[in-house]
Amino acid sequence: MKLLKSIEEVREYILNCKNKNFSIGLVPTMGYLHEGHGSLIKQARKNNDKVVVSIFVNPIQFGPTEDLSTYPRDLEKDSLFCESLGVDVIFAPSSKKMYPSNSISTFVTVNNITEVLCGAKRPGHFQGVCTVVSKLFNIISPTRAYFGEKDYQQLTVIKTMVKELNFPVEIIGCPIVREDDLLAKSSRNSYLSNTERQDALVLYKSLLKCKDLISTGEFITANIKKEMEAIIHSVSSSKIDYIDIVDTNNLMPVELINHDVLVALAVYIGETRLIDNMTFKIKEA
């Protein structure tokens, strides 16, 4: 496995692959890898000749009050993890290499679907994500790129960007990977104290409640959200950022569930912001 830190090195590697007609699977990450990333890497390993994992904590997708400086990093552990999964290249550039100008002026923006859910709560976040992902696509020219469904909105935004800008890459979404107690895997789980770790289970529990309600014929989203809120509020460390039930395709809020929906939530447990979601396929009446 190669660990490459400069854009020139990775371009050279990619050029070599392209000359041999190798397909390239890219797994873009911010590092501190866990089994969620692992499932993306395994999928990429299955479908492609070469697998590149990018590890870059992208400053421009963090808001001024967010956790950029404390975001967990462990390149050594990540390298061992990638090597064990048969990754060919880790691309781990510095911020200076990705953003050499003192002021960045070029941005890729997706409107509408970024104005809800996490996008509404984290202004500029998806612009930062789209911009860095565009850069990675242009540097690595992947055949396929893999994103987790835990960041369901991110996956939808990237799919929209790729389609509308004609990026020659196939976007593949992979299911959420959970801990044994069903907390969604996340690098940010490392922030949680023992008590908070226990409290964090309310996210998934509230989604299970939602599932129960829908299966018993409750389609009024306000009612469902009320019951989900009650579960979240059952632990004192929690603060709801949002709970939303939206159309799976355009991410617009729905009042009455009569087609496929995404139920997504972001909750602070102590100081740590966690997200989780579930999608529901609804048969038309």
Next chain:
Amino acid sequence: MKLLKSIEEVREYILNCKNKNFSIGLVPTMGYLHEGHGSLIKQARKNNDKVVVSIFVNPIQFGPTEDLSTYPRDLEKDSLFCESLGVDVIFAPSSKKMYPSNSISTFVTVNNITEVLCGAKRPGHFQGVCTVVSKLFNIISPTRAYFGEKDYQQLTVIKTMVKELNFPVEIIGCPIVREDDLLAKSSRNSYLSNTERQDALVLYKSLLKCKDLISTGEFITANIKKEMEAIIHSVSSSKIDYIDIVDTNNLMPVELINHDVLVALAVYIGETRLIDNMTFKIKEA
């Protein structure tokens, strides 16, 4: 020469070229080709195995009151012109093919250098340009792309975008091509009546005046602009949109010329908006 109208067809052609390791020169145009475009095509022909000319009147770079509907089009004449210059492929998609969604939500934006000159007068124009050029780059994966220096700001914006988003393409700027009487070649010249065509010479004359003034040691831009304005106003059909003297690199206005500058102007002759420019290299004292 092939005339391709679908993205799939052009992608297939390009894939074939890439398999043979052919270099590809792209000349993005809005059609109604003239010798200005011709010079770009000739340069592309010299440097690349294959030359693709895109012809697409890009709706999203026109403002609501601009000349989208009347913009001159002549695909037949353009085809003959391209064929005569040894072009391999014309890519001429419909708007529906380039923007299949009812609402476009993804845009590429370059800030700062788009907020002056034409960018200040045509809000959204460069966002439309950057978005369509990104699409063309992603569809055609050119080795090199050619842009005219007549749209000097556009060339600077595209260079910035390519650098900051890491597009794997070399941007090549080509000098302004002029009519015998030195009017800059432009598709929009076809709008001009005979009298207006004559009046339009004031653009270049004002640039010549600027050149004279600088060569005789006038470095105060306000003084230069005043003299240029007088020349423009010597014909009654003219209306100045802007005359600006800016830093060649960051396009920011300068008051005193003590380094390389771009002198750029946009002038309405009757209803027709024309642009022209000249750059000056200044030796440091």
